[in-house]
Amino acid sequence: MVGTLFAILLYLATLLFVVGVLYRIRVYSRTPAPLKIPTTPAPINTGGVVLRMTREVLFFESLFKANLWTWGLGWLFHASLALVLLRHLRYFTEPVWSWVALIQPFGVYAGIAMLLGLAGLWVRRLFVERIRYISTPSDHLMLVLLMVIAASGLLMKFLAHTDVIAVKGFILGLMYFNWQPLPAHFGLYVHLFLVAVLLLIFPISKLLHAPGVFFSPSRNQADNPREKRHISAWAKQLDTSQLGPNDMGNAK
């Protein structure tokens, strides 16, 4: 019974997550950027832009310049999150890919590091006057949500073990439409429920920073406005309306 409810919830959450994020990406990619506004000094060609973006996404370069504490805690959290997510691939693959097997032990430490990073970020949000001022309730809740997800996961690893083989069976069952029972385990219920919540809010919250960063014109544009005319469709129409009948003749 509970297994069925979870199956429905996870299907729904995954569907809304995928559709929601794809929809957002579509909106971002279709919204024109009419003017060249890279924050300079900026790379002067596409290769350079790819490097800049890579540095931003992998190392949070700008944040590093801004504030070492936020950078350290934020990077610890995200890098750990990435490792933890990769570690979770073992629940989705059979046989488990060898590199996924290899990172399993690191994944466990990453779980702890993630919790520490999140806790640090929350302390900052609670006690640094400026950050508290700009925080909305959802900012706090988001951190709590992630911390509870991480904590419930670690709990199952270290204290109240669950039957991970059965969990894997349940997940593979969802993937191949060959449904299997979910082990009854309170920690697991909490963990899975909150992951579903996370998936659901992802496309309608500030978590959009993950796809958003790639579409930020101040970071993804090359600095070459003098070399190449950059013009959006709606701005182009103004040009055409400007060309009088004589101009057309001249320019031909």
Place this chain on the structure above:
Amino acid sequence: MSATITAPAYRIIPIIPALKPGAMEDSKPFVANDKIQEALGFPGQLVEDWHDRAIARMGELLGKYRSLKVYMDACVHCGACSDKCHYFIGTQDPKNMPVARQDLLRSVYRRYFTLPGKFFPKLVGARDLTREVLDEWYTYFNQCSECRRCSVFCPYGIDTAEVTMAAREILDCVGYGQKYSNEIIGKVHRIGNNLGLPGPALLDTLEGLEEDVKEGTGIDVRFPLDVKGAEVLLITPSADFFAEPHIDSLIGYAKVFHATGTSWTLSSMASEAGNFGMFIGNYEQLRKIAMRIREAALELGVKRIIVGECGHAWRVAYSFWNTLTGVGDGADANDRFAMMLQKQLDHRYKQPMHICEFTWDMIEQGALSFDKEANDKHIITFHDSCNVARGSRMGNFAGGQFEIPRNIIKAVANNFVEMPSSTTREQTFCCGGGGGLLTDDLLDLRVKGALPRMEVLQQVVDEHGVNFMACICAICKAQFTKVMPIYGFDRRMIGGVHQLVSNAIRLDNK
């Protein structure tokens, strides 16, 4: 008014200031009257259905500008930008933290354009657009100089300047415009420049300058106006024609052209490099003002376009002119609008070019020589202007906008000192008067916003005896001339790079 305005105290150690909520809630510039508004096609005063119109305009802007759309969604409230704004540092008002400034608009965006904001406004900090919120927009979006310092530090590059521009555009559309900027834009359209200097007066001024230079140097340095067939069209801020110290840089450009034998001209139609259309975030105005340059270039048949010392004007020229008017290179062959001009221009040179690029090229080619000793009375530092630093480039490589002006200074003077690196180059602080805030009704804000720059200037004055701060921006020059005395500095400490060039250039060996 100015009698009551005093400079804030320097911070002993540059710590992040404690918050003083509401400290600047009464700082508002004068509202534009109906004559000023209507001249730009905006409603004369606040329209009755301002609420609906504002939301509708916000929706349109979200569809037209990816920057606004992504910036509204992506902010995680990490606070990396929160201590980076000179207005926050100088005023301690938390709403002058870049993220808090964005949130004034974002809260309304969330309420009307996102699901959580529609259903759980309190949870995500969403607010209805009320009259109080609208007034708050007017107050605090007129306390941002669109300097982009915050965007350097944001992990997603969120640029509060873009948000401020959008907010000002919405305010203009509902009839709640700012007097200073909109009045100036009216003048550009009516008279041709921001200062309202008509063509005949300009001619007089230029003739006067020729006489002055002749008296000073004994040499006939020309200041040509509307000369068809000249090689170079110089577009410069109108303050260069008579404000101090701006005019000394204009003399510097003329001497460089003279010494290199370059034929050049000013244009009475396009006697203004400044483009306040950017400040108010209105694409049509931005474009219309820029079109004057295109028209002047076509009419005069020039081969090159060079821009004088003006920060935001250089951003518009460098980053936007090619888009707006086709002044530049690399238009498609079937782009007839841009091709009309691009066929005429000489593409062996960058189009448009900054006067510093021109002068530095000439120095590198050995076409200019200097008596550096003429500048020995100065111990010089350089203030990077925000729009040049973070919204444009010079030369062929990223960061040329920092190197080239410095190279020129070092080529024409012996004593050069840098201010601390956390306040120069891409991390430079705005002078406090940019972005359409250079008006006396905002003087208190301007003085406070200058604090971070004044602190480090004091430092190099104390440590190195600096007595001259060079820059390449008409607004910086005007702002510092006004606020430096309030901080106890001599107003003549601020000046242009080409003022230094002018002091040292040799005119007789050609």
